[in-house]
Amino acid sequence: MTELIPAKATFAPGEPIEIEVRGAPGAGRVSLWHLDECVATSDVAVDARVAQFPPQPEGGYGVEGLGVHTALDVLADPLSRARYGFVSDFAAGRDVVGVVDNIRRLHLNAVQFYDWMYRHADLLPPADDFVDALGRTLSLATVRRLVAGLHAAGSLALGYAAVYAAGRDEWPSWRSDGLFRSTGEPWTLGDDFLWNVDPTSERWQAHFAADLRAAVAEVGFAGFHLDQYGAPKDALRADRTRVDLAEAFPALIDRLAGELPRSRLIFNNVNDFPTWSTAAANQAAVYIEVWSPHDRLAHISGLVTKARSLAPTKSVILAAYLSVFANGSRVGAAEAQRLLLATVFSHGGTALLHGEERGVLTEAYYVKHSELDPVDQSSTRRYYDFAVRYGDLLFDRTSVDVTGTRLGGVNEEMRIRASVPVSVDPVAGALWTRVLRLPQGLLVSLIDLSRQSDDRWDAPKQPARQLEDVRVSVERSGRTTAVRFLFADPDGNPEMKALVPESDGRYDTVSLPAFSTWAILWLPDSDDA
DSSP: OOEEEESSSSBOTTOOEEEEEESOOOSEEEEEEETTEEEEEEEEOTTOOEEEEOOOOSEEEEEEETTEEEEEEEOSSGGGGOOEEEEOOOOTTOOOHHHHHHHHHTTOOEEEETTOSSOSSOOSOSSSEEEOTTSOEEEHHHHHHHHHHHHHTTOEEEEEEETTEEETTTHHHHGGGBOBOTTSOBOEETTTTEEEBOTTOHHHHHHHHHHHHHHHHHHOOSEEEEEOOSOOSEEEOTTSOEEEHHHHHHHHHHHHHHHSTTSEEEEEEETTBTHHHHTTSSOSEEEEEOOTTOOBHHHHHHHHHHHHHHOTTSEEEEEOOOGGGGSSSOTTHHHHHHHHHHHHHHTTOEEOOEETTTEEOOSSSGGGOEEOOHHHHHHHHHHHHHHHHTHHHHTOTTOEEOHHHHBSTTOOSEEEEOSSOEESSOOTTSEEEEEEEETTEEEEEEEEOTTOSOOBSSSOOOOOOOBOOOEEEEEOTTOSSOOOEEEEOSSSOOSOEEEOOEEOSSEEEEEOOOBSSEEEEEETTOOOO
16 A cells, blocks of 8 residues: 655654655656645656655645645644643553554654653652552653654654652652642542642752753753643642632742743643633643533534633643543544544644554543544544644634624625535534634635534444535625635545636535545635625
């Protein structure tokens, strides 16, 4: 089977682009596309293993040729369109090639090294081979090889670090700086696993910053994933004074950014706490770990939208774990993933969901992830390719949601007709439609929920079917020429396809190609004033 794999998860401006060719494709031509324009070609000889393109401007690109396709992007700052993955196996001697290949296939330009450390309050081990806090035998040499391999593949390695945790052995030395309940009992994670330390403690902050600096020096991390546990939201010090964690966390982030100026930081807002206070802190992205009551697709879209409004210049990442991949039968898990990714990507966010060699997260302890089968791997890859290829549209930070003023109800500027109900909200049983205004025109997103009986994102879903007979009409308004319609979807039409409209003088109308789950329609010449 022929396969195209970018040499890097993200390329830098001015950097030549290389696409690895695997399999036995024979000779052929590979083309590089920016939106609907072919910008470069590369002729690949029978025995060649690389397609090469000259450096390109910043943006997202599609790669077509030899009967297959992939995508890539060129970014001065990879985290300006963060695609976050994970790695959790640090056994001695493990082969890192499979991890690096998956990171390249899915374009994961940042990777969280989950539970790589010796202890939560003492990150570096006394020797390269060590036993962690949960009894796993790990190797710091493996951590270093993974860091080096990912950095060479254009991805940033970020070490996990809890911002206020001490284990059983460390707690006695930190008890005077602990966080306590009103009853006087210490705040813990689990009954006797981790004890919470006051993140405003000068002694703790100095220790924590020194620990992070040592990890950079010894391991080579590009930055850190800063974790919290969602509770407490406020607590008492040993002297009974109150600590407001919504105030403490951004202050800690800013201090760490000042003490580690070359490190990229991402803080975990557990269930959206306290995103309103941390979004503006000195960190690389806004990251939210999603839990109930944020159970529905509308909650997913709302979390991304709110986070983008709080930090317009930063990427938004949701950690939304799909337990449906761990339910034994896994029936309906693949479509649940497709709908989750379609929702996140179409709202300008990304998800921490995939990593390792073929892993998918099903719970908060990443070591217990599930693995995708080949069919689900292919579907996952198509969705990441699509988000990267059309990143200039999907992740435009100036975009404005104009659905409520263009589509549905009394609005006449746009009409969408289908053989299923059409809704401007994520309603089970309907085709969910949204319209964004961009500098490049209008972008219509269509997510098919017509076969679903509920809108929960972490629940089995009916398999997708081809949705046919969808027609989109756009009013010409003051225009004298027809609107341009360019269609794409992750599965059947990853390349943009120009559609020829019919016109009745007032509306230009197109019939969309059949698609399943998600499609976009770009109107680059629309009057979007």
